[in-house]
Amino acid sequence: MAEVAFLGLGVMGFNMAGHLACEGHSVRVYNRSKGRLKLWCDEFAGEACDTPREAAAGAEFVMVCVVDDDDLRAVLLGEDGALAGMAPGSVLVDHTTASADAARELAALAAEREVGFLDAPVSGGQAGAEAGMLSVMVGGDPAFYDRAAPVMEAYAKLTRLMGPVGSGQLTKMVNQICVGGLLQGLAEALHFAQCAGLDAKAAMEVISKGAAQSWQLEHRHQTMLEGAFNFGFAVDWMRKDLGIVLEEAQRNGAQLPVTALVDQFYAEVQAMGGGRWDTSSLIARLKKPA
Template sequence: MTVTATFIGLGVMGYPMAGHLARAGLTVKVWNRTHAKAEQWAKEYSGTACETIADAVQGADFVMTCVGADKDLIEVYEGDSGIITNAPEGAILIDHTTASAGVAERLSEAASKRNQPFIDAPVSGGQQGAENGQLTIMCGGPDTAYEKAQPVMDHYARALNLMGPAGSGQKTKMVNQIAIAGLVQGLSEALHFAEQAELDVSKVVDVISKGAAQSWQMENRSGTMIAGEFNHGFAVDWMRKDLGICLEEARKVRASLPVTALVDQFYGDVQEMGGRRWDTSSLIQRLRKFRKS
């Protein structure tokens, strides 16, 4: 039996993720706010570019979304032209957007009224992870729906797990972003210190990466940080959106995030430097700028 999957949102993440589904032999239909992007995708992969969400979700077994933020999710899921109204009863809805836990809970409740299980499933791994099918996926939703959806998500995942009910995936992604923010700032300060101390920074990284200081960021970003290259990876604008979600949720659950709040401000400095689309590792440029001023 052929599985029909619809993918809504063909940005730098959704485009290759939908491609993995097509390459795996699923019947794939796609929709994107800019229809030309959907047509481009359909020329590259075996699938159908649809002009409306209603057409895209018709007959779908699974509907995946990967859009911008809460307001975009509400727009594509709710209303007469949205996913919930037009997808079949029983279709499993999977959202890969990094958004608030509140909107996941809201959409889960709305979808349940049409017997459509909803899974919030934000991803980590960036554009490279999406292109290579090596994403980490953190899920929140019903056990039975997750069991059915897992083999489908496996086509673009390196690791995935069910973390709890609706909203749990988004909260786990917040933990991920909080950890990354502190790590990148720490790595930036370490490399900046090595530069100022006139050490061979590449040799320093080679040595300390074999010990307790090792991290994914060090292994994958230290070289480009040293070279001052940031036109790749996860953009500062996106990180600020994510950290804003983290800080808002922290206020709700009464969690103290002083380092996260500080790093969020530092990313604001990077934005003012013209680095809105730079990779998150560009925090080091802020230190270099202040060194010269």
């Protein structure tokens, strides 16, 4: 069992930190919203801290799961930031979906303090976090990964080292490219089935046993038909992620015409007031389901 700090108790981090506590790790937690912090401590065994630095002091591992690059720097840097409290030899594991550039920047700052760094974004959504069945894609030094992987198993069904620092974030970008394209394809397929007079639910059940099968089809087609989007990964967050993807593509020369188009479609969903809807709400801009 390890001494662990967990920074960020949002939709994902709340349950990830909870799994660490349930596995018997000694967990100190920090969250900007004190109400969320109290809620976590009411449910799990752990210690609430007033600053990231306080949470990180004495921890062998510091896990972070916040919204974006700016939030990440806010909890890690400065006098009250986690890095100021971390001891040499400890390991910082960043589960935020952020840019590869931010990962490399923070890894360099961590190295100055003799602290290990892993960029380790996750996939699996809220359901995966609740079940402790996330996929974790990791960038960093193999020695740091070997130390942190057994701790991450508390909330992961799979962890894999993808390469040097930044590789985890680049792999998460691959994930978001796939998810956006799959959801747009599913939205169009359901819309087409309805326009053609088919039983769209029955059509999905049939094609889910063939080459069109996917997690999104299996778990989202029914709620898409019902027009239910008040759960899951928010459109606002997906647009943040796709912005990171498209910026990285400009840098590395990748051509992503479909991803750019899906990002525009998500902007339309935001304009409809759906910024906090689940990403499956792409169907809403085609036709509101009955």
